[in-house]
Each structure stands twice: as C-alpha cells, then as structure tokens.
Amino acid sequence: MSNQIFAYITHHGGKADDSALELISAAKKIDPEAKVTAVVCGSGGDLDGLCQEVAASYPVVWKIDNPDVAYPNAENIRGLLVNVLPKEGIVLLPHDTFGMDLGPGLSIKLDSAYVTDVVAIEGADGDTLKTVRQEFGGQVHTHVNCDIASGAVITVRPGTFQPDESKSASGQIEDKTSEAGSVEAKRKFLEVLEAEIGEVDITKEDVLVSVGRGIGDEENLEVVQELAEAMGGVVSCSRPIVDAKWMEKARQVGTSGKTVKPKVYLAMGISGSFQHMGGVKGNPFIVAVNNNPKAPIFQVADVGVVEDMVEFAEELTEKINELK
Ligand code: FAD
Numbered sequence: 001m002s003n004q005i006f007a008y009i010t011h012h013g014g015k016a017d018d019s020a021l022e023l024i025s026a027a028k029k030i031d032p033e034a035k036v037t038a039v040v041c042g043s044g045g046d047l048d049g050l051c052q053e054v055a056a057s058y059p060v061v062w063k064i065d066n067p068d069v070a071y072p073n074a075e076n077i078r079g080l081l082v083n084v085l086p087k088e089g090i091v092l093l094p095h096d097t098f099g100m101d102l103g104p105g106l107s108i109k110l111d112s113a114y115v116t117d118v119v120a121i122e123g124a125d126g127d128t129l130k131t132v133r134q135e136f137g138g139q140v141h142t143h144v145n146c147d148i149a150s151g152a153v154i155t156v157r158p159g160t161f162q163p164d165e166s167k168s169a170s171g172q173i174e175d176k177t178s179e180a181g182s183v184e185a186k187r188k189f190l191e192v193l194e195a196e197i198g199e200v201d202i203t204k205e206d207v208l209v210s211v212g213r214g215i216g217d218e219e220n221l222e223v224v225q226e227l228a229e230a231m232g233g234v235v236s237c238s239r240p241i242v243d244a245k246w247m248e249k250a251r252q253v254g255t256s257g258k259t260v261k262p263k264v265y266l267a268m269g270i271s272g273s274f275q276h277m278g279g280v281k282g283n284p285f286i287v288a289v290n291n292n293p294k295a296p297i298f299q300v301a302d303v304g305v306v307e308d309m310v311e312f313a314e315e316l317t318e319k320i321n322e323l324k
Contacts, residue, residue, distance in 0.1 A: 001124045003148055005034045006062075006085065007092045008102070009054055010072060014046030016054055018281060019094035019156070021163035024057055026092055026156045028164070029121035030129060035059045038171070039085075041077050043070035055171030057164065062176045071189040074101035079183035082109040084176050088151045090129070095155035096255060096278075103155050112151035115144055117274070119160040124148065134274070139296060158255075158278050195258070198250025200234045207233025208262045210253055211309075212276075213240040214269020214290065220310050221246060224268065227313045230320040236260065238276050254279040268309040272297025289313075 007023035009016050020038070027036040038058035040051050047065055055061045062084065068076045085091060087110055093099035095117045107114035119141075120132035127149040133142045134157075146152055202208060209228040215221065221235070228235045235251065242252045253260050254276045261282030268289045270276060277300060280286070288301035289309045298304040305312060 001031060001127065001129075001148065003088050003090045003151065004086060005030060005036045005090045005092065007036055007038050007058070008081075008094075008099075009038050009040045009050075010094055010096070010098055011040070011042065011050055014050055016050060017094065018163060019096070019158050020054060021057060021165055022158065022161040023092045023094070023156060024164040025161040026118070026121055026154075029161075030090060030124055037062055039081070040064070041066070041069040041080065043067045051173045055169065055173055056167040057169055058171045059169045061171045061173045063173055064180045065175070065177045066180065066182070068183050068185050071192075072098050073185070073187055073189060074098060074105075075187050076183045076185050078102055078106050078109065080180035081106060083181045084179050085110060086151070087111065088149070090148060090151060091153045093153065093155045095157045099155045103153050107153035110151055110153065112153055113146045113148060114153050115146050116155045117157050118144075118154055119157050139294070157274055159274075159281065196248075196250050198248050200251070202234060202236045202251055202253065202260055203258050205234050205236075205260070206263045207231050207266075208236045208253070208260060208264070209233055209266045209268065209313075210236040210238065210270060211241060211247075211268050212238035212270030214271075214309050215241070216269075216310070218244070218246045223310055223313045223317070227266075227317045227320075230317045230324075231264075231266070233262075233264070233266075238270050238273075267297055267301070268313065270297055271295050272300060 005027045009020045027034050037060040038054045039062045041064045051061050051063045093103050115131050117133055118131045122130035129146045129148045131144045135142050211224050236253050237247045237251050241247050242249050255278040259279045262284045265284040266287045286301045287303045288297040289305045289312050293306045
C-alpha cells in the first residue's frame with residue numbers, strides 16, 4: 001500500500017489527549033514502516049508547545065493555526081482538513097464524540113471509505129485493509145475489509161491500542177495554516193461548562209469500587225459503600241446508576257462521565273461497555289464481579305469472579321475487616 005497515514009490529535013488545555021499515542025500504534029498496525037503525520041488544529045497560545053509535544057512521537061506534524069478551530073468545532077475543522085488532506089490518505093480519529101462528529105462528513109468530502117469504532121487492525125493486503133469492530137455491546141467481533149484505494153477515514157476506539165510512549169521521533173513541524181484556507185463558521189463556540197466535581201473526586205482516587213446495573217436495588221448501595229470503606233476507596237458507578245438517580249453524575253465513569261486512573265478498579269455488576277471502559281485509563285488492576293460468565297468485562301479484567309455481586313461484596317468486606 002502507498003497510502004499516507006494521518007492521525008488527528010485531539011487536545012485539551014494545551015495537552016494532547018491519550019488517544020494521540022494510541023493512534024500511532026493503530027497506524028503501525030496498518031503499516032509498520034509508515035511515516036505517520038499528526039494533524040494538530042488549534043489557535044495561538046499553547047499550539048506551538050503542543051506541536052512540539054506531538055513531534056516527540058510523530059515524524060511529521062502538521063500545524064493548522066486558525067481562530068475558527070480554537071475549540072474542537074468539527075464542522076470548521078472538516079472545512080480546513082479537506083483542503084490539505086490527500087484524497088487517498090488514511091485518516092485515523094479517536095472514536096469519541098468529536099471523532100464521531102468529524103468522521104462521517106470528512107469521509108464524504110474526501111470520497112473515501114469510512115469504518116467506525118475499530119478495536120483491532122489486522123494489516124493491509126494490497127488495497128484491502130482488515131479491521132475488527134465489535135457489535136452487540138462487545139459480544140460479537142465483526143471483521144471488516146475496507147477498500148483503501150481511494151483513502152479511508154477510520155475512528156479508533158479509545159483504550160484499545162496500547163499507547164506508544166517511546167517518544168522516539170523528533171518530528172518536523174510543517175505549518176499548513178495558509179494551505180488549509182479559511183472556513184465560514186456556522187456553528188459558534190459559546191462557553192466551556194466544567195463538570196461538577198461533587199462530594200468526592202473519583203479522578204483522584206487509587207481504589208474505586210464501581211457499581212453497575214447488576215446491583216439491582218438502590219438499597220444495596222450501602223453494602224458496596226461498606227466494601228469501598230474497608231478497601232480505602234470510594235464508590236463510582238456506570239451510567240444506568242446515574243440515570244436511575246441512585247448516585248450523582250460526578251461518580252459516573254465513562255465517555256460521558258469521568259476519566260479515572262485508579263490503581264485498582266473493582267467493577268461489580270458492570271457489563272463492560274466501551275462507553276464505560278473508555279473512562280478507565282492508566283492500566284489499573286481490574287477485578288470484575290459478574291454473575292454472567294460471558295459478560296464482556298471479563299475480556300479486560302485481570303481477575304474475574306462469577307458471583308452475585310451483593311453476596312460477594314458482603315463476604316469480601318467481612319474478610320478485609322477480619323484481616324484488619
Ligand atoms: P448493563 O450493561 O445492563 O450490565 C449489567 C451487568 O450486571 C450485566 O453484565 C449482568 O450480567 C450483571 N449482573 C446482573 N445482575 C448481577 C448480579 N446480581 N451480580 C453480578 N452481576 C450482575 N455508560 C457508562 O457507564 N458510562 C458512560 O459514560 C456512558 N456514556 C454513554 C454515552 C453514550 C453516547 C451512550 C449511547 C451510552 C453511554 N453509556 C455509558 C451507556 C453504555 O452504553 C451502557 O449501557 C452502560 O455502560 C451499561 O451499564 P452497566 O454495565 O451498569 O449495565
């Protein structure tokens with residue numbers, strides 16, 4: 001294959017998101033010898049520092065400095081990217097809310113193939129790229145062969161590729177601002193609304209006891225709370241628990257909740273959806289308790305316990321307290 005590979009770098013507060021290093025690994029699965037180009041859009045202030053940070057990992061960095069893309073406005077970014085990306089390029093994006101917003105329209109404008117939420121790449125064979133997606137909440141793997149002769153836009157599920165932390169590149173930064181041209185912004189950025197921190201800040205905790213729908217009843221939260229106290233941690237949860245108003249939003253882990261980096265993550269009655277696990281970073285020791293031995297969470301857990309979560313929580317609390 002002769003396609004050039006691009007990775008779109010999302011960033012916050014002048015720092016590249018975790019996906020920046022994961023996309024390098026995804027690109028290497030397409031072509032281990034690829035000279036991958038990172039594309040960084042933003043404006044002023046932190047942009048040069050950010051490009052330098054990215055250049056430690058990518059051999060080429062394209063900088064697009066434009067006030068209309070100071071915030072991650074996918075419509076505006078798409079308008080600039082189509083002016084600089086080659087039609088036969090392979091563009092990797094994180095499969096997050098931003099990537100899902102940017103990807104479809106970009107593939108249409110570039111007239112290229114589009115594959116979403118990719119969890120594995122099995123390499124390219126001529127003009128065919130072999131990718132793997134998950135269906136039915138992770139219970140089924142689907143092999144998707146993608147024709148890359150006229151390029152492709154691929155969204156990659158966060159957390160599924162090992163980040164390449166080698167920082168072995170000393171990339172060349174190329175300013176593509178004028179080539180990217182300008183856009184007429186139809187969507188306007190208004191303000192950033194920071195999420196509430198709540199009673200506890202789960203993003204700072206080393207031990208999280210996380211509960212999901214398998215808890216069954218709000219009353220069972222007490223048992224889980226006791227276990228978290230015995231373990232010296234705090235209780236976090238999946239989205240259905242917040243939707244049921246059993247816990248505050250600030251305790252929700254996941255793509256639409258908080259990103260956590262504990263040392264130990266005890267997931268109880270949680271199936272392991274990618275939206276939930278997408279919020280669990282930093283490679284913690286994961287213990288999953290679930291009464292269904294086929295629950296997808298067991299694919300990522302270091303230790304799996306097939307058991308009723310409430311009974312298990314009571315027994316474990318008792319054992320820990322005995323040992324203390
Ligand atoms: P379920 O998927 O219903 O799983 C419950 C599990 O409990 C099952 O595996 C079951 O076997 C097990 N179980 C049942 N009874 C017991 C028992 N007695 N003992 C032990 N195990 C038991 N979800 C999030 O968590 N965070 C997010 O940020 C998030 N963002 C989302 C954003 C979008 C745009 C969308 C569409 C969805 C999002 N979701 C999010 C929802 C997500 O797709 C899943 O629906 C959700 O994570 C499922 O939560 P769960 O694992 O608790 O419930």
